Amino acid sequence: MMSKADKVFSLARRRGFFWPAYEIYGGVSGFYVWGPYGVLLKRKIRDLWRELFVYNLGFFEIDSPTISPYIVFEASGHVEGFKDVMVTCKSCGKKFRADTLLKEKGVEVEEGLKPEEYLDLINREGIKCPSCGGSLGDPDYFMTMFKTTIGPYSDAIGFLRPETAQGMFVEFKRIYEVFRKRFPIGIAQIGRGFRNEISPRQGVIRLREFDMMEVEYFFDPENDDQFDLDEYMDETLNILHEKLIREGGGEYETLTVKEILERGIVEHKSMLYFMVLAQRFLEILGIPKSRQRFREKLEGERAHYARKVFDQEVLLDKWGWVEVSGHADRTNYDLSRHAKYSGEEIAVERLLPEPKTVYIREAYPEPKKIKEQYPDKIGLVMKELSRYSPSELYKILDENGSIEVDDVKLDKSFFRIVEEEKRVTVEKFIPHVVEPSFGLDRITYAVLEYSYTERGDRVVLSLPAYIAPIEAAVYPLLDRDDLKGVAASIVRDLEMAGFRVFYDYGDSIGRLYARGDEIGIPVAFTVDLRSLNDDTVTVRDRDSWRQYRIEINRVVEFVERLVEGESFESIASSMGLESVD
């Protein structure tokens, strides 16, 4: 018995939704091609996501490079966090992380040891394979980011981004300026990410190169109420939170938004808002709420940058619960790290509830005076002094009476001293970030799996009409020039209205319908001999196979209403169409 996944993969390959890449060279796992219909389907899903998560929320999108210099992912913590030293057992072949292996044996391990150092430790402690007792091979790095070189100099190492998020963090300062310091800010990015997975084997579910749709919502954690959850208070979510998992349950509980807030399961309102939206997004795509859940990630499962994470999961036939989006509280980790590594101040201002008085005590060097006294040293002295902030300089001068740089002793007279009281009404802080992050390829696959139905021995892809890659089909009942002429003019009408139309002929009508059903075309118009006399055609529903007679000049309206979400039967009855038996 074929699993549903196997059937979907077979259909996808046969009809051109997706297939393994580089097939003529034997294929490379982790890389897939999205074919003609797959691209159209993905685009519709992406556009719907844009409506929900970008435009409707007043957010904007950016498009940053996929390749970054080394320092970006050093700052983000990925270089450290993505690189583990692994050892492989020589006899049973199992792989272990060197650090956890040693820690389990009670050996103290420092952070960031090199493979050779691990080798010494393993030999000294006589560590054997915990699984079979065999001897262990040489430890080696395993890094899941793709590395490349930038320009012709091999020492300029670059990385292919493992997430689009860093682009939004790195560019935050400019974005903040562009929006003239409006705050909070939501930024989205849709694009490719790259992860050099060890052994991806679930087709389009685990790719080495994949499309991500991410929002970084920058906000003030002390004032997180941009989103109004009131209208969603009674909406329910299936949630498998930490407490349930710890109590040993694999079963989620269904809670209302109100309960989730009251029990503090999700702290940030914005995060919960995105989760509710994510659930609706998938429902609109045809994946019922009952097949979705949010699973909290436990301590060890979370990425290094996240304080709290809920994965939105969808129940798939073959693989069980599979993550399709992640909702992470990234705190101010990323921005503060980039601030530190770049030396730039990355902060926004917050209005204080009460103005407060601060005492400013600063010392600014006076280059002219220093130059008069030490004309030869001025350059060096100024350079050294610039290492200190004005307030640090004040402090040193205040405590020591002078400051010594490079054999030059400068007392207060070489500085302009500022001592004043100031009323401040704002304070600076580094924004916190809540991130909903979606895997477009997985979502597209899930949509295909949930749309896949069989009718007898035929396959029908019951995609919602508003995401169907092809909106309508037009067929002549018979392979005759007069009928084909009428069909061609209906095709033109629909194309002029902006629809993609599938036109086919020459085979039996059943065969034509069957092909259209497999690529999910929601509606078909068939030109027959009667059409030549009364300018009507039959309109056929993909899912029920019901047919009505419709005037040719109303065909475009019918399709328009269908892709706006109205049901086939509702349109037929409100148009007063004659049923065909």
Added chain:
RNA sequence: GCGGCCGUAGUCUAGUCUGGUAGGACGCCGGCCUGCCACGCCGGAGGACCCGGGUUCAAAUCCCGGCGGCCGCACCA
């Protein structure tokens, strides 16, 4: 990366154990049938049997290596 199973026209597959240079179905092309749910009939094209090496007079078939797939282990930050 380890273990098990697998790789034959576009697709699914028979043949592999017991070596003798490939057969079917669907699809595709042409013709008839003018038929509203993969209609029926006739004809046709399409295959160095995943790649490389070995054994043999002879390899899709046996042996070794590689690549790829599925399942399990590990991994999935």
